[in-house]
Amino acid sequence: MKRLNWEHLLDINTDSVMSATLTDATPTTMSRAPDGLWFGKDLSTPEPISEEAIERAVALMRSGRLHRYGEQGSGYPEPSLLEQDYAAYVGSKYCVAVSSCGAAMFIALKALGVKAGDKVLTSTFTLSPVPGAIAHAGAEAVLVEASGDYMTDMADLERKAATSGAKVFLLSHMRGHIADLRAVRALCDKHGIAIVEDCAHTMGAKWDGQHTGTWGRVGCYSAQTYKHINSGEGGLLVTDDDDVAAQAILMSGCYMMYDQHILKPVSEVFERWKYVTPNFSMRMSNLAAALLRPQIGQLADRGRRWNHIYSTLGRELTKAVNVSVPPRDAKEEFIASSIQFTLDLDPPQIERFLKECSLRGLYIKWFGTPTPVAFTSNYEHWHYLQAKPDIPNSKAVLNQLMDLRTPLSLTDADCLLIGQIVAVATAIAGTSN
Structure with a gap:
């Protein structure tokens, strides 16, 4: 499989394309952050077939x-x-x-x-x-x-x-x-x-x-x-x-x-x-x-495991400045195979945040990205719509919405590391112009 660097991966929609395998064996020519934080797991890795x-x-x-x-x-x-x-x-x-x-x-x-x-x-x-x-x-x-x-x-x-x-x-x-x-x-x-x-x-x-x-x-x-x-x-x-x-x-x-x-x-x-x-x-x-x-019989167990990851990640992510995860209604019995959070920064700062995450081997998707090939979830990229929608509230929500896959292979230690990387990247991005 052809390897891709992290800067390139930020332009790939992994809802339709599997990202390249990223491990500690990634070439050493990749630029890494000086603080030594490194995640590097492929978040698109699915659960094995039984x-x-x-x-x-x-x-x-x-x-x-x-x-x-x-x-x-x-x-x-x-x-x-x-x-x-x-x-x-x-x-x-x-x-x-x-x-x-x-x-x-x-x-x-x-x-x-x-x-x-x-x-x-x-x-x-x-x-x-x-x-x-x-x-x-x-x-x-x-x-x-x-x-x-x-x-x-x-x-x-x-x-x-x-x-x-x-x-x-x-x-x-x-x-x-x-x-x-x-x-x-x-x-x-x-x-x-x-x-x-x-x-x-x-x-x-x-x-x-x-x-x-x-x-x-x-x-x-x-x-x-x-x-x-x-x-x-x-x-x-x-x-x-x-x-x-x-x-x-x-x-x-x-x-x-x-x-x-x-x-x-x-x-x-x-x-x-x-x-x-x-x-x-x-x-x-x-x-x-x-x-x-x-x-079908595995859904209940998978749901419990996914929700444990979601709860752990949610706790760690919200330790970072400018990060919020909306509360869930008690009637909402969800199964969270991913986690979303709002990053209260402006677009240039979010771009810096994503760069800092990528330098530490963490791939996070941004719903507000201006690059059409990067994400298929932004209505502004659907030019086939017959009428241009007037939905300013949605635009504001998407512009600050981050998305992270949560494969069942994530451990509590992984969640802690992700939280640390997000906290560092957010702090750096928040002080940038």
């Missing part, structure tokens, strides 16, 4: 049956079993396994009747696949302001729900931050707006005891490598709506073999949709599902 999942995948490869549908044979394919397992896990009537969370969001919008030119409310603080799903459906994204705690600004949502004409709110629980879903649902019900939840970062998480993804009409989850379960790429769509489920199965690409789904509406529902619903070929493969099924 032996059980590997054995399932190998057995499947030996059979050659990697496509989820078959014209002959008995039993149910791996994705159907995964759908059954995951629906039971979150308490949903239906689950449809698809190729990505982006595919799940696109299918959800189409199944809810979103057409070209329609307006769809969505979160400002999110990743680019969210507005991308709206663009894929030919619709127009109406961005809702983000609040200082990185969640939906309820006052702005109320205004835009009343005036935009949108009938769907694609709500992103970005980086695992969960808004008051009871309040969001009440507001959307008031205005006749269906909720689609982007739960790419909240698999296993709950609000007030109820799983995210089950508060609206449709929930969408990710199985991409950097999420809570990992098949490289993959997505899950959950719903209690018969018509949405039937359309999702057909759109995902079942070739009318919907009887191979364990969880499916009755045949009369498919009769309503099967001649008018396109096949978008977005189904999940047998291989991806085989990797994922054993991981």
Whole structure:
């Protein structure tokens, strides 16, 4: 693998590109800080795939049956079993396994009747696949302001729900931050707006005891490598709506073999949709599902480990000047696979902060970066939006928002070291011009 220096890594979006492996073996020509602080771990390193999942995948490869549908044979394919397992896990009537969370969001919008030119409310603080799903459906994204705690600004949502004409709110629980879903649902019900939840970062998480993804009409989850379960790429769509489920199965690409789904509406529902619903070929493969099924049972343990890291890091980070981590609501049962903090510095100082962190082997992402290739989470880089959004509050939030991955391999000592590096880098940046 080609090695990249840290200055270059600051321009890479590791939500879509794995960063280079960075260890103590990094060439000595790299400039390091004189204080000797050095982290150097690759924060994009995922949890290893379990032996059980590997054995399932190998057995499947030996059979050659990697496509989820078959014209002959008995039993149910791996994705159907995964759908059954995951629906039971979150308490949903239906689950449809698809190729990505982006595919799940696109299918959800189409199944809810979103057409070209329609307006769809969505979160400002999110990743680019969210507005991308709206663009894929030919619709127009109406961005809702983000609040200082990185969640939906309820006052702005109320205004835009009343005036935009949108009938769907694609709500992103970005980086695992969960808004008051009871309040969001009440507001959307008031205005006749269906909720689609982007739960790419909240698999296993709950609000007030109820799983995210089950508060609206449709929930969408990710199985991409950097999420809570990992098949490289993959997505899950959950719903209690018969018509949405039937359309999702057909759109995902079942070739009318919907009887191979364990969880499916009755045949009369498919009769309503099967001649008018396109096949978008977005189904999940047998291989991806085989990797994922054993991981559902690992979510609780992973959640505990991630939250311990989050708590430890949060304590250490907030020892630094100008650093704040918003408090979490007691009803928010989150699973934190990353941590975000606000850095109360101006942009040139933040650039200095990032440089000082990189000199100490620590890669931190900045949502307010002016470099489009560096991050796909800043709405100013989405030039395909049909209308330039007027969302000054979100801009202010993103301009000071830092993001740090928290792989499960992080130890308490690692968290302490990260806190020390952030404290030093922040102190240096705070005195720079």
